Amino acid sequence: MREMRSSIVFLGAIVAKHKRARLSFPGGCELGPRPIDLHLAALRQMGVKIDEQHGYLDCRVDGSLRGAVINLALPSVGATENILLAASTAKGTTVIHNASREPEINDLAEFLNGCGANIRGAGESVILIDGVKELYGGEHRCIPDRITAATYMSMAAMTGGSLMLREVIPAHLSPVIPCFEEAGCEISTRGENLLIKAPERLRRVHTVRTMAYPGFPTDAQPPIMAMTCLADGTSMFVENIFENRYKHVSELIRLGAHIKVEGKVAVVEGVSALTSASLEATDLRGGAAITAAALAAQGVSEIEGVSHIDRGYERFEENLRSIGAKITREKSVKNV
16 A cells, blocks of 8 residues: 555455455555545544554444545545445445545546446536445446546657557547647547547647646646746746645656646746756656656656556556657666
8 A cells, every 4th residue: 555545446345345454555656645534534434443553544434434524625536436345335325525526536426336336426516416225347448548648648749759649538638639639749649549640840739737637637637737837938837736746747857848836836938959868767657757758858868767657557558669669678776
């Protein structure tokens, strides 16, 4: 759990099934305060008794979980998922107000409904869950990863390439597509295929403000910022989700980018070229961003800390090599 923050989502499911769970506080990328109080408060409303001591959470429930009316202070993706999992087999009805509206919430609800759950309103700000006695097995096809798609799009844009992405859901990319179009990229979609063609010289993206879905996703901010480093003009980013989401900026500057950060605002002045450097991935999306910039930079760059990237991208360097990137993975001298 220290390696991946999303491990907290197992809590609701484990408590619902086994009536007891003991787990450590979750870790993951250090992007600033990301408290799990929304998760714990919701589960407590549903009857879970939680003792916090020495870095561990000792959770138990007497009898069965019970439905509750839960008002989330923020539309948290993880908290909404935890409640869905716990409430599916709770006694009575659970209502989530200010629920997360991300496509992944609807995907989880469709999976649970396919296993016998009774969930309505997923994808909206109010979700109703009527608890059922038990769930059973089922088959489900997970939706494509929209952040992975946006990352590959940014790489195609800043390397001046043309790229076809297959088996994507273009509607899920609607918050980011306007940024690429503003930068001069041609975007065309047909069914589950998306084609992006980069211009000879990218144009600046006026302002990007991260927001909860259907706003611009915070996870797409780092790779889009990397793209604007080579754009003609000045772009501005306003990070409204995580206060420490600009850790990749110092690495982009090593490559020759011109970026100034003041609080939650970053101003990127595009340069004509980037040059190679030794880099470190300090978090998942930041690692993908500096990889994109390194691919577009002149010379050979080395990136350490790729374990962060591995948490969110499957066969990353293999996929990039398949579309023409010159990238290899080597054992770190420190580990030899």
